Every structure is written in structure tokens, then in C-alpha cells.
Amino acid sequence: MLGGSLQSRAIEQQTLPLSSLLRPIPPVLDHKKIDSMVQTLKNETPDFIPTPAPESITPGELPPVDVLHYCSPAGKDFYFAFGGCHRLQAYEKAQVKGVNCKVLKVTKPMLKVYLGGSVDAIVGEELAEE
Template identity: 80%
Template structure:
């Protein structure tokens, strides 16, 4: 199974609390896919396998989510942004899983602006 995206393939996997992951862009979701992932998290064989199908399905686990980590020098806070993996994130929430497997990439404020534009200031409390 591929472990994350091309950008994160060489990045070590770690677990982060679901509650610390920020998702600033509302997702468009396929609920059958989410239910399938919840079944996988619960160790069951999913009733539905989306296309394209994952390379392999490991009961109890989903592939890691790519996370962008921004550390604010201004106030020392850490921000963890998720822009992909929307179905996995919804499945974690629905299954009540507290820790999420992630591939964390450190980013600068300028890099975040590519994703968030001017709203980056409001989200990280900087100007």
C-alpha cells in the first residue's frame, strides 16, 4: 500500500489527535466511501470498495493523512492543517477514533498562503 502522497512518501508516519487537525476547506463527501472506511477501521471487511480501489486494505487501519504543520514563531503555537483525506477524516470522526495516522510536513506561512490565501492570517493569528 502506498503510504501517503508523492510529497510525503519518505516522511515518517506519526499519530496526532483528531481534535488538533484543522480542516479549513469544507469537503465534498461520498458517504458510502466513508462507511466503507469506518468498517475497515472497525476491523471488518467493507461492504463497498470505491474505485479506484486501494492497493490493499488492512483491517483496523487507513492510509496516513498528509498534514501541513505550521509553527508560529510569534506565539509558539502549532497548527496542523489537512487539505486532503476528507473521507478518511470523516471516517475517523464517525468511528470515534481519537488518534489519526499522519505524514506531517513542515511548512512556512508563505507556503500556507498558497492553500489559504489571505485567510491564513486569521487562522494562525498573525498579520
């Protein structure tokens, strides 16, 4: 499956544990859409196809979620998902532990664009020039 955003289209897909993904922004969810995705993950024909409809639906598979990967100077990995909220909720509801992802490496100043001043509290270190 091609999938991914314009920024991640050329990046190879990989599977990450759902439990490793940090979602710092609370999602606003459409539960009908999540249920449709759960049916897709379970190889069932969805009762509901969201609008706009996906380019293609592959039973048992959802398009990859873009994930930002930050590795701290201490070597700790942080994986942030700012989008893909419905897909992540579907994985959780279907009790699927591995998530299809496109992982983009980022620096701490890049993360600060998304997290602002809370980046230090989340990754547990002071912002240093990189």
C-alpha cells in the first residue's frame, strides 16, 4: 500500500507498537468512522465508508500513520503521532498492537513547533541548541 502523507510518501512503512506512540493532543473523534476502520482491520466489509472515501480499502490494513521520531541525547526514543487519530483509536479498539507507520526523524527544535514550551516536560530535558 502506498499511503502516507505527501511528506512521508517516499519513506518506507514500518510497524511500531501502539503503546510506544505518544499522542499529546486530545483528538476529536467520529465513532462511526472508527467502527468502519475496526471492521476493515478485522477483514470485514465496512458498514460505513467515510467521506471523502479512501483511495482504496485493503481488508485487514489501514493507511500508515505519520509519526515523528525524536531520539534524546541520552538515547531514549520518543514517537509522536499528531494525526491519524481515528486510525489509532481503531487499532486500540480492535486490540491490534502493531501500527503501520511512516516515521520521520525530527530534532528537538522541530518538535517545539508542535509542542511549544511543553516539549521539555514531555521529553524530560532542557532545550539545547542542536
